[in-house]
Amino acid sequence: MSENMGLAPPKNPPIRLTLEIVNTGFKQRVNELSGQNMDACYQCGNCSSGCPLAQEMDILPNRVIRLVQLGQNDDIINSETIWICASCFQCTVRCPKGIDIQAVMDALRQIAMDEGIDHFGPDQIDPELAASVPQPGLVGVYRKLAT
């Protein structure tokens, strides 16, 4: 079936899963970068339940992992979540399957940055803040959110 060119795309198109999508390498790349096994996640949701930043996220952490499992890179790379995660490791210490979700977030940030998506540039910082915040804040933010 071909897509109708004249119409706006549907809001929530189905994911057409194929062998290729599942095995494109996105999941494998995340596994490699994070040192984690995405397939180990059984979607209990514990990581989301306790995430202090969940209220700021567009996609909850467990769903991020889920989308990786299904090879949905675009959804994740364009999400707010990976930039909102504060690397607090709350999820990591609680995951019943021992997945370091924080490391997965790191991996996803890196993949996004490798694709040229930086989240935070020097021009975006409030100068007053820049002058007062302790250095770990500044160094941390650039290390985590920009190339």
Next chain:
Amino acid sequence: MKRIGVFVCHCGINIAETVDVKRVAEESMKMDGVAYAQDYIYMCSEPGQTLVREKIVEEKLDAIIIAACSPNLHESTFRAAAEEAGLNPWQCEIANIREQCSWVHSDREKATSKAIHIVATIVQKTRLNESLEPIPVSITKKALVIGGGIAGIQASLDIADSGYKVILVEKDSSIGGHMAQLSETFPTLDCSQCILTPKMVAAGKHPNIELMTYSEIEEVSGYVGNFKVKIRRKASFVDWSKCNGCGLCMEKCPAKVSSAFDRELATHGAIYVPFPQAVPNKPVIDKDSCIYFKTGKCRLCEKVCEIGAINFEQEDQFVEEEVGAIIVATGFETLPVADLAEYGAGDVPDLIDGLAFERLLSASGPTVGEVRRPSDGKVPKEIVFVQCAGSRDPERYKPYCSKICCMYTTKHALLYKHRVHDGQPYIFYIDIRTGGKGYEEFYHNAEEEENIIYLRGKVAKIFRDGDKTVVWGTDTLTGRNIEIAADLVVLATAVVPKDSTAELVKKLRIQTGPNGFLAEAHPKLRPVESINSGFFLAGAAQGPKDIPETVAQASGAACKVISLFSRDHLEQDPAVAWVDEDLCGSCRICISVCPYDAREYDEEKEIVIVNEALCEGCGSCVAACACGATQQRNLSDSQIKSMVTASLGGV
């Protein structure tokens, strides 16, 4: 006059909250014949029973009434206590003031008054109770096991090993059941044949087991300890005593019949054994498919059989046997794919059920263990497994969880990955249920290591598109719908009772539950017995079960039978019907009303008598008897009259 003691139980707050138990005791004291009355918080507890026993002695009681819960629960407890204190057990009665009073009322005043009436009613009965002795019944120490799946095989072996004789009746030509169809078995992946066939052989050879395959139960009569069974031995058209299992006949048979054992994925001749490891390994002729039976010509098998074992004239035989206990192990079937309309109603070629997939995986299956799809024999690169196909769907299909499919689907996906390394399995599920030893670990391993994609959602529709089978599902975890154009789809269809079980239970007069599985006497405390004494249950016939559970239940049922056989005789409740020989006018109406076949005409005495061992004390004949010749022990007409009066408030 009898000295009756009344013991009123609080049942914690179960009774005491709604019924003024102290008042019930006080009022009881005023009733004619009551010499003693007392309330207590838990009458069934050790101190409660001690109180009852002590008072029987101290107060020189001739009979007691326990005003408490239903007699179903504790009648036997209190009768035993009474007997210990020297009373005849039938001088102990229960007044049910819980289920029939406190639990169903809220007005304390009225409930108390009703409880008093209930006690008064039972006092009237008790006053006229006779002391009775249980009726001894002999036991035929031989068991009948119906169904030769793993459940029936295990139960037969256990009973036979303890020295009792067993008749194992199987309706197919070989024992083995569904387990014989399986490839490898979760959670340890042992090959099913390797663990099953030795047991089949053992059952076939055991000196205490008489195998009757290709046979069905025709009629059952009698009662626990003494059943009479008529068995139909279906005509196989092969003289098994001659046949040496050479198989020439099967090679030559020109007919093509699709194999039920291979789930229609292969064919065999009209003369066949279902699978090569069959026990007994003897062929049968399927009369409906046999060319000779249809057209009158062929008889090729007869020509090739050098020893002349083929016998087209054979007819069904009937044998009668006497047994003391019956184990029902008739197993399960799965919901036909054709019943699932939204999944293609059976018209999608590359859509099969779990058992068919087992055959594809099996080394002795139609593809010798290679996974090839039915339509064109191609190796499927993408397989979708659909769980809960017909299960957990109270609106349209079956309300219950089929219990085994979560595990076998993961097993299927895993075995598929072992066969087709670059293949992609997807599993649609609602929940993954892995409540068994080592099961969760099995699932975790599959999920983590085998690249199986688990999708959380129920599949809505499946249809064919070109050579693909399209699945419309959803993944509630991402909130996105999922479409997969698969090469093969496998449905985990609901486990359902065997069709023939409905007919069988009628012959056995045992019960089934709302979904057609055999009903156990108590879901927790008596899971391997039927409500009707002498019948025991084993395996998937009682509800969906995997092999470990099936085997455990089969051994449990066998143990019950062995325990029954270890007794010299059985004791039957003597509160049954009896006939005043002088009054019986031989109208025989009682024979027609008795649901238990306990009434029979005695030619010599020329009256109708009661077979006490069969009588369940239902009272139908008493009511029907126009001459008043039939009475029931401890429920005589005069007892009933005074009970009715008392219950209405009179004395």
Next chain:
Amino acid sequence: MAKIAYYPGCALNERSSHLDRSARDATVRLGFELDELDTWTCCGAVPPVSEERVMNLVAPSRILKDVRDSGRDILITICDFCYNTLKRTNFIIKSDEITRKRVNAFLADDTPERDYLEKDDSLWEDYAGEVNVIHLMEYLRDELGYEKITESLKRSLKGLKIAPYYGCVMLRPQNEIQLDNPENPSIIEDFITALDAKPVKYPYRTECCGSYLSVSSPDASTRLCYRILTSARNSGADAVVVSCPLCFYNLDSRQKAITEAYSDFKPVPIFYFTQLLSVALGVEYGRQGFEKHYVDVTPVLDKIGISTGKGGEE
């Protein structure tokens, strides 16, 4: 006096130097000296996001290697971020041989005597994780012993109810940090008790304050800090004590934004653990840098009769 290798890190060296000062003052009174490394660089604040960013391990590894090369096997930090970064770097170096080799190759590469080394590599010894990275609080608990602090108290903090705030990286990830139970820690509570004050338990003590999001998503951090501080306050705390300069900054400075955003909010004074220690050991107030705090701490110290105005050594 025993000298222990000390890595102040950027924050304590500069913007939060008053916290560094209170640490040095206090430890001297406890009988040991924080011996700042001769040369050091920024540790990077966070470990690299993946194995591929091995370069990010070079700076912290060099710091650790220098400690080892100076013949010492313990390095103290007082900033949770430095602690986390250095300790986890050390963990990676110890447990991952390939990364260890790659990092050491970089380390050797930019060593001044490189040419010389190329001729005789026997003089080079790979850094293999020999140094033990220790948080000052950990040193006080395990090496010195909290009872030693109690014995040395010059001022009692009795009557103060203090809420410990752990934040995230001091305790997590637990398998690498192993300082305390990440869900139910007690190291700061016991520290507070050692100072004669009363620790207050509240549910938010290990919830993240927003960390570096303070820079990129300040509002998110404001919301988190509000929850933490309100929880501490509702549990009866007079003040909150922290062990990380970034937590300190977030919990203290953010109170301006919190006050603007939440009408029910009541400010809560924040202490760095070294400040409380230093005060209790009798160091003069003037050296604590309390004037740099956004929320005034005077009323709290007044409460137990230690008036900051009349500072000075006992």
